[in-house]
Amino acid sequence: MAIRRRDFLKSSAIAAASLVLPRFARGTETASIYDIERFGNARILHLTDTHAQLNPVYFREPSVNIGIGEMTGRPPHLVGHAFLEHFGIRPDSADAYAFTSVEFEKSAGRFGKLGGFAHLKTLIDRLRSDVGDKHAMLVDGGDLWQGTGLANIMQGRDMVEVANLLGIEAMTGHWEFTYGEQVLRENLEHFKGEFLAQNVFLTEEAAFNDAPAFDKATGRVFKPSTIREIGGHRVAIIGQAFPYVPIAHPKRFTPDWTFGIREEELQKHVDALRGADKVDAVILLSHNGIDVDLKLASRVTGIDVILGGHTHDAVPQPIAVKNAGGTTLVTNAGSNGKFLGVLDLALDKGKVSDVKYHLLPVYSELLKPDPAMAELIGKLRAPHVTDWVDKIATPDRLLYRRDNFAGPIDELICTALRSELDAEIALSPGFRWGITALSGQPLTMEDVLAETAITYPETYVQEMTGTEIKDVLEDICDNLFNPDPYYQQGGDMVRAGGLSYTCSPTNAIGSRISELKLTNGKALSASRHYKVAGWASVNGQQGAPVWDVVGKYLRSGRMFRERLGTGVSLKGVDGNPGIAG
Amino acid sequence: MTTHTGPHPTRRLILQGAASVALIGLGNLPFAPARAAANDKYPEEAFKLKNEADAIKALYGKTAEPSDKIKLDAPEIAENGGVVPISVTTTLDKVTSISFFVAENPNALAASYKIPDGTIPAVANRLKMAKTSSVTAIVEADGKLYSATKEVKVTVGGCGG
Numbered sequence: 161m162a163i164r165r166r167d168f169l170k171s172s173a174i175a176a177a178s179l180v181l182p183r184f185a186r187g188t189e190t191a192s193i194y195d196i197e198r199f200g201n202a203r204i205l206h207l208t209d210t211h212a213q214l215n216p217v218y219f220r221e222p223s224v225n226i227g228i229g230e231m232t233g234r235p236p237h238l239v240g241h242a243f244l245e246h247f248g249i250r251p252d253s254a255d256a257y258a259f260t261s262v263e264f265e266k267s268a269g270r271f272g273k274l275g276g277f278a279h280l281k282t283l284i285d286r287l288r289s290d291v292g293d294k295h296a297m298l299v300d301g302g303d304l305w306q307g308t309g310l311a312n313i314m315q316g317r318d319m320v321e322v323a324n325l326l327g328i329e330a331m332t333g334h335w336e337f338t339y340g341e342q343v344l345r346e347n348l349e350h351f352k353g354e355f356l357a358q359n360v361f362l363t364e365e366a367a368f369n370d371a372p373a374f375d376k377a378t379g380r381v382f383k384p385s386t387i388r389e390i391g392g393h394r395v396a397i398i399g400q401a402f403p404y405v406p407i408a409h410p411k412r413f414t415p416d417w418t419f420g421i422r423e424e425e426l427q428k429h430v431d432a433l434r435g436a437d438k439v440d441a442v443i444l445l446s447h448n449g450i451d452v453d454l455k456l457a458s459r460v461t462g463i464d465v466i467l468g469g470h471t472h473d474a475v476p477q478p479i480a481v482k483n484a485g486g487t488t489l490v491t492n493a494g495s496n497g498k499f500l501g502v503l504d505l506a507l508d509k510g511k512v513s514d515v516k517y518h519l520l521p522v523y524s525e526l527l528k529p530d531p532a533m534a535e536l537i538g539k540l541r542a543p544h545v546t547d548w549v550d551k552i553a554t555p556d557r558l559l560y561r562r563d564n565f566a567g568p569i570d571e572l573i574c575t576a577l578r579s580e581l582d583a584e585i586a587l588s589p590g591f592r593w594g595i596t597a598l599s600g601q602p603l604t605m606e607d608v609l610a611e612t613a614i615t616y617p618e619t620y621v622q623e624m625t626g627t628e629i630k631d632v633l634e635d636i637c638d639n640l641f642n643p644d645p646y647y648q649q650g651g652d653m654v655r656a657g658g659l660s661y662t663c664s665p666t667n668a669i670g671s672r673i674s675e676l677k678l679t680n681g682k683a684l685s686a687s688r689h690y691k692v693a694g695w696a697s698v699n700g701q702q703g704a705p706v707w708d709v710v711g712k713y714l715r716s717g718r719m720f721r722e723r724l725g726t727g728v729s730l731k732g733v734d735g736n737p738g739i740a741g
Numbered sequence: 742m743t744t745h746t747g748p749h750p751t752r753r754l755i756l757q758g759a760a761s762v763a764l765i766g767l768g769n770l771p772f773a774p775a776r777a778a779a780n781d782k783y784p785e786e787a788f789k790l791k792n793e794a795d796a797i798k799a800l801y802g803k804t805a806e807p808s809d810k811i812k813l814d815a816p817e818i819a820e821n822g823g824v825v826p827i828s829v830t831t832t833l834d835k836v837t838s839i840s841f842f843v844a845e846n847p848n849a850l851a852a853s854y855k856i857p858d859g860t861i862p863a864v865a866n867r868l869k870m871a872k873t874s875s876v877t878a879i880v881e882a883d884g885k886l887y888s889a890t891k892e893v894k895v896t897v898g899g900c901g902g
Contacts, residue, residue, distance in 0.1 A: 404818055406820045406821075407818055407819075407820055407896060411820070411821070418820060419820070420816055420817075420820075421817070631897075632897055635896050635897045636896075636897070638894070638896075639896070642894075644817075644892075646817045647817050647818060647892070647894055649818065649896075669873070698897075
C-alpha cells in the first residue's frame, strides 16, 4: 500500500509572508485546505480523544515526548522542529501551530482555537457529502465522554447526544468506563452507534454469576466488531478498548470486567472476519496508544489500518508496520477535537489496494459552526455553565499540561494542593487531556474543571516515607519508559510538587529516579515520613474534590506571585528528538 | 496515586491453593503412578526456599532449558496482584509435572502440579504476586526440564492518560 505524502502547499500558502504574520481570514481561499481530492471508494472519518471539549480550544502539543529503545526518534517521539522537519511542515505555518509547540503563543493569536463539535460537524458533513454518504463512515476512538465539568456532571450523557447528532457510527472506550457499568449501559442505550470492544471480558466470577455479556460463550462483554457496507465493499471495524482500565483507574468502576491487549483473541477474530465473513478490509479502532499499536501491528496479521488514539499523538502520516501477513498502517489522531483523521481506501475484492490519509487540523476560524450542533451545545451547557463562567484568576503565563514530566497547569495544581492541604509534597497525575490557557486571559472554573473533571476527584493527604515516594515515581516512570510498549499504560509522568529529582529514562525500573530533594534543597530521606497530598487515587479517598481545592487557591490570588519550576532534570537523553531544543 | 493496599486473600484463592495441594497429592495415589521418582512427595523444602534457582534445584535437582513448545499465558500488567491469572499449555510429550515460580515473591515456588499419564498438559491457576516479577513455568517432560518466562508488572496503578 502506498502512502501518499500529504500536500502541505495549500496550508503553507496561508502564512506565506514572514515579516507580517497574517491572521486567518475567514474566506473561501483558506477553507480550500479542506478540499480533499477524491480517492478510492470508501472514506472513514476518525475522531478520537476529544475529551468532551464541545467548544474550540487552545491545546499546546508537547515539547517533551521522549521515546527510548526502538522508539527513539521515531514518530510520535519527535517534537518541535524535529517534528516539523520529519513531516516537511513549514515552521511559520498554521500546521506547525496545530501539530507542535513551536512558537505556540505567537501563533495562537494568529490561528486561533481548534476543534469544537459545531465546527467538526460542518467539516464532517462536508467530507461525507464530498464522497456520498454510502461511501463514508464516522468512528470515534473513545475518551469522548470525559474531560469537562459538563460531561462529569452529566456522566457523559451530553456527549452521547452530541455523538448522535454528529453521526458517530461506532466507538470504543476508555474514560467511558469510569462512569461505571450502569451509567455506561444507560448511555449506550441512547447511543445510536455501536460500542465495540474485542478485549473486554467477564471475570470468571462474573461469568459464573451470569453477569450480562454480549457473548456468553466467549465472555465478551461488548460486541467485538461490526461489518459495514461502504462503497460497495465489506469493511470490518474492530473495537479495542483501553487495555488497562482496572489498573489505571479505580477497580470499583469495572468490578466484573477484565481487560488486556488480548492479542490472541484479536488474531482469531481477524481471521474469522477474513475467513468466514469474507470482509474486504479490517480496521482496528484502537485505544491502545500508539506505541502499543505499533508493536501489535508487527505481531497480529490481517489488519489493514489501525486507527489509534489514547496517547494523543497527532501524527500527520500513517506509520507502515510489516508483519508476517503483510503491512499494517498505524495512525494516531491527536486530541481535544483538534484533528479529524480522513482515511480514504481503495477497496477491491478481499483487499485494500491503496490508501490515502489526511490528519486535518480543525481550524475553528476557517469553519462555520453547524447551527443545529451549536444549538444543542448551547442547550446542554445552559443549565450548568452559569456557575462556572466567572473569572477566578488571570494567569501571568501560558498554562498547559502536555509534556512528559511537568507542565504549568500541574505545577499550579500541586502548589494548590500543598498550600490548601498543608503538605510538603504534592502528586498530580500525568494526564494528557486538559486544555491550554493563554497568559493574560481570564481563567474560569470551567477551565479548572477541564483539567480535573474525573469521577474520582477526591483529594487526600497521607504520610509516605522517602522510599515509598521513590517507589511510586519509579513505578509510574516505567509506564512511560519500559522498552516494551506492552508494559506501558500511556499517560505521562506523575507530577511532583515540592520535590525535585533526576530521571534517567533509559535506565531500568528501580534506577531511573535519583537525587530526590525537597524544595529547600534537602535530600529526601529514605526512612523519614513526609506529608503528601494528591488526588485521582485508585483507592477510595474522602477529601474535597480537587477542583474545589484548586478553585479556592486561585480565588485567594496567591498563585501567580510564586515562581514555578519543573524540578525534573533528565539524564542520558541528550540529543533525543523527543525533547525540544 | 497512593500506595497499594495489600491484596486480601479471597475465598477463591484459598480454594485454588487447596486444589493445587490436592493435585500434588494425586501423585501418590495408586491409580496415578508417579513417573518421576524425585518429587513424588510434598516438596516442603522447595516451597520454603526464597530464591528461584534454589527452589528449582530443590524440586527437580536439575536445570531447565527455554522451550518454545511451552505457551505461558500471563498478563503484561496484573489487574490485581493478589490473583494473577497464569496458565500453561505445552506441546511437549510425556509431561509429568508443571511448576510455577515467581522470582520476586518471598518464596519463589508458587505451585507445582503432577500431570498423571494421559492427562492433557494444561494448567490454569491464579498466583499471588508481591510485586513486579518474572514468572517462570517449568515443564518436566520425558525426564527433562523446559522453561518459559514472562515479566508480569504489579503496579501501584493510577495516572492513565
